[in-house]
Amino acid sequence: MGYGFFYLSSRKLWARIVRKSPFISTKNLLIDFVILLLANTFVLADTPLAAPPNQISNSGFTGTGKAQFTGWSQIDPTNPATGGVDGADNYVSAAVTDNTKSAGIEQTIPIRPEWARVILRGNIRVVFQNSGAGSTSPVTADSPFVGVMVSWVDKTGHRTSVPNAQTWAYTTPGWVIVNQMLDVPPGTTAMVLAPEVSKSSATASFKDLTLSAWVSTFQDGFSGSNLDPTRWSISLGKHNVRADEQQWFTADSLTVTNNMLRIRATHQAEGGLPFQSGQVSSIYKFQQLFGIFEFQVKIPLVSGAWPAAYLLGWNDDWPPEVDVQEQSGRDTTDIRETNHYSDQYGRHRGSQGNFSMSGLDMTQFHTYTIAWEAGHMDWYFDGIYRSTTGLPYDDVSDVPMYMTMNLACGSYGGDTSQTPWPQDFFIKQVGVYQRSDLPLPVYPGDDQEITLPQNTAKLSAITCNPLDSALVNWTLIEGPATVKIKDPHSVTTTATFSKPGMYRFEVKVTKGASTNNGQYLVYVNTAIAKS
Numbered sequence: 001m002g003y004g005f006f007y008l009s010s011r012k013l014w015a016r017i018v019r020k021s022p023f024i025s026t027k028n029l030l031i032d033f034v035i036l037l038l039a040n041t042f043v044l045a046d047t048p049l050a051a052p053p054n055q056i057s058n059s060g061f062t063g064t065g066k067a068q069f070t071g072w073s074q075i076d077p078t079n080p081a082t083g084g085v086d087g088a089d090n091y092v093s094a095a096v097t098d099n100t101k102s103a104g105i106e107q108t109i110p111i112r113p114e115w116a117r118v119i120l121r122g123n124i125r126v127v128f129q130n131s132g133a134g135s136t137s138p139v140t141a142d143s144p145f146v147g148v149m150v151s152w153v154d155k156t157g158h159r160t161s162v163p164n165a166q167t168w169a170y171t172t173p174g175w176v177i178v179n180q181m182l183d184v185p186p187g188t189t190a191m192v193l194a195p196e197v198s199k200s201s202a203t204a205s206f207k208d209l210t211l212s213a214w215v216s217t218f219q220d221g222f223s224g225s226n227l228d229p230t231r232w233s234i235s236l237g238k239h240n241v242r243a244d245e246q247q248w249f250t251a252d253s254l255t256v257t258n259n260m261l262r263i264r265a266t267h268q269a270e271g272g273l274p275f276q277s278g279q280v281s282s283i284y285k286f287q288q289l290f291g292i293f294e295f296q297v298k299i300p301l302v303s304g305a306w307p308a309a310y311l312l313g314w315n316d317d318w319p320p321e322v323d324v325q326e327q328s329g330r331d332t333t334d335i336r337e338t339n340h341y342s343d344q345y346g347r348h349r350g351s352q353g354n355f356s357m358s359g360l361d362m363t364q365f366h367t368y369t370i371a372w373e374a375g376h377m378d379w380y381f382d383g384i385y386r387s388t389t390g391l392p393y394d395d396v397s398d399v400p401m402y403m404t405m406n407l408a409c410g411s412y413g414g415d416t417s418q419t420p421w422p423q424d425f426f427i428k429q430v431g432v433y434q435r436s437d438l439p440l441p442v443y444p445g446d447d448q449e450i451t452l453p454q455n456t457a458k459l460s461a462i463t464c465n466p467l468d469s470a471l472v473n474w475t476l477i478e479g480p481a482t483v484k485i486k487d488p489h490s491v492t493t494t495a496t497f498s499k500p501g502m503y504r505f506e507v508k509v510t511k512g513a514s515t516n517n518g519q520y521l522v523y524v525n526t527a528i529a530k531s
Helices: 010-020
Strands: 091-096 107-110 115-128 145-154 159-162 176-183 188-197 202-220 247-249 254-257 260-265 275-277 279-281 291-298 305-313 321-326 334-342 348-352 366-373 376-381 384-390 401-409 423-435 442-444 448-451 456-463 471-478 492-496 501-511 514-525
Touching: 145 176, 176 384, 202 291, 247 401, 260 279, 260 401, 275 401, 291 305, 291 321, 291 401, 305 423, 321 366, 334 376, 334 384, 401 423, 442 501, 442 514, 448 456, 456 501, 456 514, 471 492
Parallel strands: 247 275, 448 514
Antiparallel strands: 091 202, 107 188, 115 176, 115 202, 145 159, 145 188, 202 423, 254 260, 260 275, 260 423, 279 401, 291 366, 291 423, 305 321, 305 401, 321 334, 334 348, 366 376, 376 384, 442 456, 456 492, 471 501, 501 514
16 A cells, blocks of 8 residues: 555546646647557568558669658657657658668657657558569568667767667568667767668558657666665555565665665564565655656565565555566566556456566566556566557556555565575666656645634645756745745745735746646635634
């Protein structure tokens, strides 16, 4: 059960956010693609689709010539992060003139300095000739490979190409999902996209291709020798006990060294439980509505250990819970990622994105990532897309969530009796990003009512950023008298009133070029007359 700041249902909170924070655009938030990708060979259609009327044929290219992205109208080069029309059938295509060099078309997209990551989504289809003009090949061993070549351009104009995050092998012509997550190198001024095919007789087509850009809102690489108290809170005692967990959380179980956080579980009794372990969370210090959440961790894959890095709702309701990384030590075959939610009848449900850990060295660090947007979540492992959960089949949280990392013992983790203890859970990096076309969120607390002579009220808000990276400013914009704000630059502060009436405050949060605001009401009643 997560701790929260305000006791509101998710639906009520969403209504309040929309009412109080007009910066949130439902139209922008709902630009998404609910998609499914298999991990190896992908076939989405048994027969070739008809060529779109704006497809560019092989004869349109010679050598290393270029052509415009005809039909790629959903990408606005001046603002690609907001491009995209759900369901639009827009295509671009390219070909090669020999078996070694791509020729044809590419797209250059300006990169803004604040962009830290981009996600490329859409569909690729390749059609190639087997024999005779216009014929398409059946399944053959030498089917062409297709992908998207990404190149970063620096200030000098130098290009650095990035290999495909995943290479798709066609065994039958048909549409295949593209879902690539890429970090933007520092100093990048432009991104160049070019389709790739491996045979001169092949033509690649793209559909519904969109690029979303993301900015960093939280990064911690655990430098120094202690946890950053502006980002993390340490849990003590018997917390989050789900299904008979056997650990007592202590501060001594947490160590920061060598740019890592170590959570150690020891077979040492405390608080009436047989194990001691650790838990940290960003409760009250960092939470965000939507975004990319990423954990680079090394887990103890032994019976009895239950390491997890997950998200909980700030409003103290459960669910939601999003297990970005969760592993039962009794399960050494599959990696499980779960979105917990309540259905329309209030029943607990969970949608999982499970995949085999065969061939993976789980004694090493791996990166677990979700890209959470309105109505859906995409799940990634080591930067490779794995699955999607979302509407209309699965609900997705629409409340801000905070991060928690712990190492539980027993229960879902399995039998502890045959495991050598202690066991360690290492976290090397935690990162959070938000889509660059969304303003910096700020969520004012509940409106407040006080009665004189009680003349002090608490002003509270939550922003997604740690307090050391965002400027907060409280001001009185309406009221019958002046008000003394104790610390106008603190996300939580107090105000002192001298007269009754309604007072309206504005809280503004600024980080770099992003500024946002919300409003907060305090009702001050007259003193109660003594009888």
